[in-house]
Amino acid sequence: MTVAALTLDGLGVAFAGFKAVDGVSIIIEEGELRVVLGANGAGKTTLMDLISGKTRNTSGRVFLYDTDITHWQEHQIARAGIGRKFQIPSVFRELSVRRNLEVASFETPGVFSNLSLRQTAASKRRVEEALELTGLGPQADRLAGGLSHGQTQWLELGMLITQNPKILLLDEPTAGMTQAETHKTTEILNALRGKHTIIVVEHDMAFVREVARRITVMHLGQVLAEGDIKTIEKDERVKQAYLGSKGIM
Numbered sequence: 368m369t370v371a372a373l374t375l376d377g378l379g380v381a382f383a384g385f386k387a388v389d390g391v392s393i394i395i396e397e398g399e400l401r402v403v404l405g406a407n408g409a410g411k412t413t414l415m416d417l418i419s420g421k422t423r424n425t426s427g428r429v430f431l432y433d434t435d436i437t438h439w440q441e442h443q444i445a446r447a448g449i450g451r452k453f454q455i456p457s458v459f460r461e462l463s464v465r466r467n468l469e470v471a472s473f474e475t476p477g478v479f480s481n482l483s484l485r486q487t488a489a490s491k492r493r494v495e496e497a498l499e500l501t502g503l504g505p506q507a508d509r510l511a512g513g514l515s516h517g518q519t520q521w522l523e524l525g526m527l528i529t530q531n532p533k534i535l536l537l538d539e540p541t542a543g544m545t546q547a548e549t550h551k552t553t554e555i556l557n558a559l560r561g562k563h564t565i566i567v568v569e570h571d572m573a574f575v576r577e578v579a580r581r582i583t584v585m586h587l588g589q590v591l592a593e594g595d596i597k598t599i600e601k602d603e604r605v606k607q608a609y610l611g612s613k614g615i616m
């Protein structure tokens with residue numbers, strides 16, 4: 368039996384009357400990896416902002432499993448298990464890779480208290496798993512500030528994973544990556560598939576083809592189409608929506 372991990376029910380926000388997200392209804396199943404596609408300005412980032420509580424909605428509701436989290440504060444939503452990775456990484460450059468993961472893995476909030484806390488067995492295990500998953504084991508004792516762009520992105524992903532989130536929101540995780548780094552990122556996400564529920568906003572079609580089973584296409588703040596990659600690529604409305612942008616290729 369499938370379980371809905373995240374339910375968006377008619378979700379929307381208007382900025383001075385402009386509907387950036389307009390009546391979006393999506394059900395994401397537990398363990399699913401959902402890709403959200405759309406041309407520039409389609410409303411993808413704003414949708415992530417609404418789910419994570421960064422932006423307050425003006426209509427609709429958001430459920431995490433059976434819990435209505437629509438009006439929760441951003442930090443409450445994060446603590447309830449919705450983790451978000453932004454395009455710009457927020458790693459501690461002057462700490463080692465391992466220490467970054469350790470700090471992220473502690474359950475007590477607050478960076479300064481975390482730095483002085485002793486690690487539990489569970490958090491140690493999560494750090495080791497994150498090193499393994501991201502392939503950063505050989506870099507564990509290096510300062511995070513010395514990592515490449517791709518490695519920094521993987522470290523931040525690893526930091527999120529150590530918090531064992533129920534839902535992972537990833538905003539263009541392959542932005543600025545080389546082809547090899549993009550491929551490695553697909554491997555990481557495929558390894559996470561089924562263990563976490565993941566929503567990825569992404570433009571890179573090579574990446575989308577490698578990871579996506581189900582895709583939601585947004586246009587002008589609304590859901591334009593939903594389905595597997597073949598269905599989406601054939602959809603005339605999707606082709607139209609991408610005309611004038613860099614296109615779906």
Ligand SMILES: Nc1ncnc2c1ncn2[C@@H]1O[C@H](COP(=O)(O)OP(=O)(O)OP(=O)(O)O)[C@@H](O)[C@H]1O
Pocket residue numbers: 382385387405406407408409410411412413414
């Ligand atoms: N705080 C805001 N105030 C006013 N308009 C906003 C605000 N945030 C977003 N918008 C507008 O809402 C629309 C959707 O923006 P959004 O950033 O969500 O699109 P996107 O699909 O993520 O685009 P991109 O792929 O370029 O990141 C855009 O027209 C944008 O200008």
